[in-house]
Amino acid sequence: MNLNIHPAPMSAYPDVLPGLLGEVMQAFTRCGYYPEMTGPVLLGLAKLATQDLADFVYGQYSPQSPGVSVKVITPSTSGKTTLFDKLRAPFDQSDVEQARLAEETAKKRKMHLRAQKSTIKAIEASMAKSIHNPEKLQELQQLLMQTLEDEPKQVVSPGIVCSDTTIEGLVRKLHQWPSAGIILDEAKIFLKDRVGKNPAEYIKLMDGSPYRVNRAGAGEIFLPSPRLALVLMTQNKRYLEFRRLHEKTASESGLDSRFLFSVLPDETPSVSNDDELLRAVLVKYGLRVQALLQKSAVAGYAILGARPTIGFSAQTEQFLSQLRADVQRQRTGQPSAAGVYLARHLERTIKVAASFALFEEIEGEVPLDYVLRAEKVCRHHLDIYLQHFSVPVKDYQDFADARELERQLHIQCYLDRDRQRVFKKVLIRNLAQNWGFDKKRFERAFALLCEERKIQIVAQGNGDFFHVSPHLPQLPMSVAEGWQWQML
Numbered sequence: 473m474n475l476n477i478h479p480a481p482m483s484a485y486p487d488v489l490p491g492l493l494g495e496v497m498q499a500f501t502r503c504g505y506y507p508e509m510t511g512p513v514l515l516g517l518a519k520l521a522t523q524d525l526a527d528f529v530y531g532q533y534s535p536q537s538p539g540v541s542v543k544v545i546t547p548s549t550s551g552k553t554t555l556f557d558k559l560r561a562p563f564d565q566s567d568v569e570q571a572r573l574a575e576e577t578a579k580k581r582k583m584h585l586r587a588q589k590s591t592i593k594a595i596e597a598s599m600a601k602s603i604h605n606p607e608k609l610q611e612l613q614q615l616l617m618q619t620l621e622d623e624p625k626q627v628v629s630p631g632i633v634c635s636d637t638t639i640e641g642l643v644r645k646l647h648q649w650p651s652a653g654i655i656l657d658e659a660k661i662f663l664k665d666r667v668g669k670n671p672a673e674y675i676k677l678m679d680g681s682p683y684r685v686n687r688a689g690a691g692e693i694f695l696p697s698p699r700l701a702l703v704l705m706t707q708n709k710r711y712l713e714f715r716r717l718h719e720k721t722a723s724e725s726g727l728d729s730r731f732l733f734s735v736l737p738d739e740t741p742s743v744s745n746d747d748e749l750l751r752a753v754l755v756k757y758g759l760r761v762q763a764l765l766q767k768s769a770v771a772g773y774a775i776l777g778a779r780p781t782i783g784f785s786a787q788t789e790q791f792l793s794q795l796r797a798d799v800q801r802q803r804t805g806q807p808s809a810a811g812v813y814l815a816r817h818l819e820r821t822i823k824v825a826a827s828f829a830l831f832e833e834i835e836g837e838v839p840l841d842y843v844l845r846a847e848k849v850c851r852h853h854l855d856i857y858l859q860h861f862s863v864p865v866k867d868y869q870d871f872a873d874a875r876e877l878e879r880q881l882h883i884q885c886y887l888d889r890d891r892q893r894v895f896k897k898v899l900i901r902n903l904a905q906n907w908g909f910d911k912k913r914f915e916r917a918f919a920l921l922c923e924e925r926k927i928q929i930v931a932q933g934n935g936d937f938f939h940v941s942p943h944l945p946q947l948p949m950s951v952a953e954g955w956q957w958q959m960l
Contacts, residue, residue: 485507485508485511485852486511486845486848486849486852487507488845488848488849489511489514489515489828489845489849490828490832490841490842490845491828491831491832492753492756492757492760492831492832493514493518493828493831493832495753495756496510496514496559496753496754496757497510497511497514499747499749499750499753499754500555500750502747502749502750503747503750504551505551505555506550506736506737508544508734508735508736509544509546509550509551509552509555509705509734509736510555511734511849512542512543512544512732512733512734512853513542513544513555513556513559513703513705514559515539515540515542515732515824515827515849516539516540516541516542516655516701516702516703516732517559517560517563517655517701517703517761518539518827518828518831519538519539519540519541519653519701519823519827520539520563520632520651520653520655520701520703521563521760521761521764521765521831522538522539522764522826522827522830522831523537523538523539523651523699523701523827524650524651524699524768524779525538525764525767525768525779525780525830526538526779526780526781526782526826526830527779527780527781527782528781528782528783528784528822528823528826528838529781529782529783530783530784530789530792530822531789531792535779535781536679536680536819536822536823537679537680537697537699537823538823538826538827538829538830539701539823539824539826539827540730540731540732540820540823540824540827540850541678541700541701541702541703541704541730541731541732542702542703542704542731542732542733542734543659543702543704543705543706543731543732543733543734544704544705544706544733544734544736545705545706545707545708545733545734545735545736545860546705546706546707546708546735546736547707547708547736547737548707550736552657552705553657556655556657556705558754559757560633560655560703561758562757562758562759562761562762562765563632563633563653563655563761563765564633565758565762566632566761566762566765566766567631567632567633569762570631570769571631588619591619592616592619592620595612595615595616595619596616598612599612599613599616631645631648631649631652632649632651632652632653632765633652633653633654633655634652634653634654637654637656637662637666638666639666639670639673639674639677642654642677642700643677643683643685643693643695644693646677646683646695646698646699646700647693647695650695650696650697650698650699651698651699651768652698652699652700652701653700653701653702653703654700654701654702654703654704655703656703656704656705657705658705658706658707659704659705659706660706660707662704663704663706667727671725671727672725674700674702674727675725675726675727675730677695677698677700678700678702678730679730680697680698680699682694682695682696682697683695683698697779702731708735726812726816728809728812728813728857728861729812729813729815729816729820730816732820732824732849732850732853733853733856733857733860733861734853734856735856735860760831764830764831782826782829782830782836782837782838783837783838784822784837784838784843785837785840787840788837788838788839788840788843791840791843791844792818792821792822792843795817795818795821795847796818799814799815799817799818802814803815809861810857810858813854813857813858813861814854814858817850817851817854820850820853821843821846821847821850822843822846824846824849824850825838825842825843825845825846825847826838828842828845828846829842869913870913870916870917870920871920873909873913873914873916873917873920874917874920874921874924876907876908876917877904877907877909877914877917877918877921878921878926880903880904880907881895881900881921881927881940882940884900884903885940893939893940893941894930894937894938894939894940895937895938895940896936896937897918897936897937897938898936901914901918922938925941926940926941927939927940927941928941
């Protein structure tokens with residue numbers, strides 16, 4: 473059975489990304505790329521660029537890593553590969569440069585060791601000749617010790633973008649360097665054969681928890697504080713195949729709650745050629761990413777596993793306390809998958825805010841404004857998850873059909889304004905054949921819209937008539953929106 477995603481009507485992607493991130497998103501949007509694709513990809517890559525720079529501290533919790541991984545569900549014609557290539561380019565360039573530096577350093581070290589060996593041999597020969605001269609011998613012994621201690625440090629290339637996506641490959645990479653990322657514009661195989669079969673191991677690496685493993689031939693490997701960012705895209709039908717196989721594992725294990733989800737419409741975007749402003753913004757973006765990665769590389773040699781920390785002001789912590797209470801209240805009565813995802817809304821908000829601050833090179837505490845921006849973005853992604861992924865896959869066709877029927881009904885309301893949003897059911901059922909519905913699918917979608925109170929049966933003459941709700945249900949004002957009003 474083919475399952476298609478029809479995004480439910482909702483507000484546009486929040487235009488609240490700060491600073492350079494906002495500039496990049498606006499430039500791509502102007503060129504026709506979907507904000508629902510650009511926004512989350514930028515968030516995922518911001519995590520990759522900043523996750524090794526610092527930890528954030530909130531309340532009584534232990535230090536945690538900034539940023540959140542992302543999954544973008546998109547049709548094949550969305551322009552995702554082009555977007556990926558442009559935004560990941562600075563990471564690839566950084567990896568190439570670090571590999572070049574590592575190769576040069578290795579050559580210099582080899583030459584140094586060769587010269588050191590000759591020097592040691594000459595000192596030992598002099599010591600043999602000075603056996604009866606204690607003062608000369610002591611001087612030569614000190615020179616030998618200095619020569620032996622003169623060991624050049626070998627630079628380890630971070631290679632932050634990881635090509636080996638197995639747990640074994642990631643552990644080797646993170647043992648070499650504590651920060652890595654997986655960037656895939658088609659993640660079907662990774663989701664199905666890697667994450668789907670071993671979600672608990674990936675969760676540990678994503679959370680930055682201490683990780684210890686014994687591998688045959690490699691001995692014990694201990695990662696005190698790993699950092700792993702996942703920036704994943706996959707086509708909608710392929711992702712639903714993965715969800716069908718691993719639905720319980722993906723949602724109830726908590727794996728889903730480590731991601732921000734985005735869903736793109738099935739229509740193909742009208743992407744124009746890059747304009748001068750986009751090219752200029754991408755140059756700034758590339759320089760910023762490379763500067764952050766270089767800062768991470770320089771700091772990482774001295775502070776492996778001991779990163780600096782950033783915190784929040786008392787006013788910000790007051791807001792976060794209110795947000796925690798709001799989340800607890802909204803969890804009441806939610807189905808299992810939705811409740812698990814909703815429970816981490818506060819954590820995702822804090823992580824995104826910390827990533828904003830580090831990417832924009834803010835020193836000291838994370839500004840309250842950044843936390844409010846992060847909450848708005850994370851609430852948007854929360855709405856997407858609750859509308860699309862908290863629904864069991866076995867029920868998803870009915871859910872998707874209900875969304876499509878709702879969309880078509882709003883189109884009919886616009887075209888037939890004289891009807892006052894009242895339609896005869898048999899007429900719409902006949903029209904629904906043009907929209908891809910058979911009778912059974914129409915009846916199930918119709919019943920679901922009645923259950924959701926999007927439509928209501930009314931008594932009007934002979935036959936079944938129904939009324940279409942003029943407005944989508946309004947979500948209650950979020951805590952962040954309330955705080956924004958207070959700050960005006």
